[in-house]
Amino acid sequence: MSHSHLLRSSFIPTAPTSLHRRAAAVYHGPTRTQQIQSKIREIFMPALSSTMTEGKIVSWVKSEGEKLSKGESVVVVESDKADMDVESFYDGYLAAIVVDEGLSAAVGSTIALLAESEEEIALALSHKSSSSASSPVSVPALSNSDAPKVFDEMPSSEADASTQVINASVSSAGLGSAAHPASEGGKRVVASPYAKKLAKDLGVDLRGVVGSGPNGRVVAKDVEAAVKVSGGGGATVVASEVAGKSSGVELGSVVPFTTMQSAVSRNMVESLAVPTFRVGYTVTTDALDALYKKIKSKGVTMTALLAKATALALVKHPVVNSSCRDGKSFTYNSHINIAVAVAIDGGLITPVLQDADKSDIYTLSRKWKELVDKARAKQLQPNEYITGTFTLSNLGMFGVDRFDAILPPGTGAIMAVGASQPSIVGTKDGRIGMKTQMLVNVTADHRVIYGADLAAFLQTLAKIIEDPKDLTL
Secondary structure (H helix, E strand, C coil): CCCEEECCECCCCCCCHHHCCCCCCCCCCCCCCCCCCCCEEEEECCCCCCCCCEEEEEEECCCCCCEECCCCEEEEEECCCCEEEEECCCCEEEEEECCCCCCEEECCCEEEEEECCHHHHHHHHHCCCCCCCCCCCCCCCCCCCCCCCCCCCCCHHHHHHHCCCCCCCCCCCCCCCCCCCCCHHHCCCCECHHHHHHHHHHCCCHHHCCCCCHHHCECHHHHHHHHHHCCCHHHHHHHHHHHHHCCCCCCCCCCCCCHHHHHHHHHHHHHCCCCEEEEEEEEECHHHHHHHHHHHHHCCCHHHHHHHHHHHHHHHCHHHHCECCCCCCCECCCCCCEEECEEECCEEECCEECCCCCCCHHHHHHHHHHHHHHHHCCCCCHHHCCCCCEEEEECHHHCCCCCCCCCCCCCCEEEEECCCEEEEEECCCCCEEEEEEEEEEEEEECCCCCHHHHHHHHHHHHHHHHCHHHHHC
């Protein structure tokens, strides 16, 4: 599965050292040698990104008592930017769920217990609610690639300090638990976050929907198919009722941040430490609009056109695509990866069009549609949203003519794009004419990028947009 990660769990001494993962931080508390009476392992909350400090359990793919195979999806975890299927690292049985659906846990804390045999399930369940006597093991955050890798071999001295051996008195993290949602026969309904939201909006009971996703997981298309089968009549009534109930907010209520909102908050505060400045530029878009109308039927999007134009301009002005991370040096990035801000339910994310300067406009448009669909389903992989070198934020579709954007940490510049609007302008021969124009406003890191750099970049961008023949090459 492309959007999955391996569960980190403690292991017995017979496990080969090649399975140990190199720890980003090693637990320095007291270590104990315990007699192993049964092979029960703790499953820890994994770190799915470099900024993740806690995760929320979206859904358990497996129920207590079900058999697990190595590499099989067991739980869906919400990180600070996406929901990801997490795979088991061992064969065994999901003996006890410690952190239930909808609850959060710190990275490295126990979320479930894994038994090697059916006989040990009862033992794990009997100790499920007991408090943990030792601190959880720290779990390494994944690097920017964030794809599953072969685990590095860890020296035995580090392994001894960073692993827990579980005996018959294994205990949970002491977190609260709620009743599991269940369908007929007591089997949990497993559905993607987007499918759950869609089902809620359309009034579809997920217990009656057959899932076509991995391990029978209900996905959005299954919900849509269920609506078609039912004729949509009943669903329409329920959807209107739901919309009526959720149209307002409870005034005076205090609403905690979601995981994603917390991540956005941290990034915005971090950006305040960077000295920025802004430069605006008016661009005539008549030729770009004409090109868009001509090739729109082939699946081309305006976002892809703007990303392509920006990328071609950055090729000629690499300093605007650079970044400063330590305050002492800056990097000329070897790739031009255009991140585009997308508002999704409960937050904001920036899917990345990688190597936008090298992709043709049709491929770029297809890729953009794919990224948006994954973003709204909260299924983006970390390398699809954290690798941007330059960011676009477009509010033009809402009629906004100008605005300032906040610079994302770790990048050199972000461009705010306003709406294209008819404007009366003076021509070179002294006449009055009508042109369609838009205002772009770039916010940049002044430690690296200077006013003349941005002015030159914007001049190049304007020329590309006003004569867009290179966009379709």
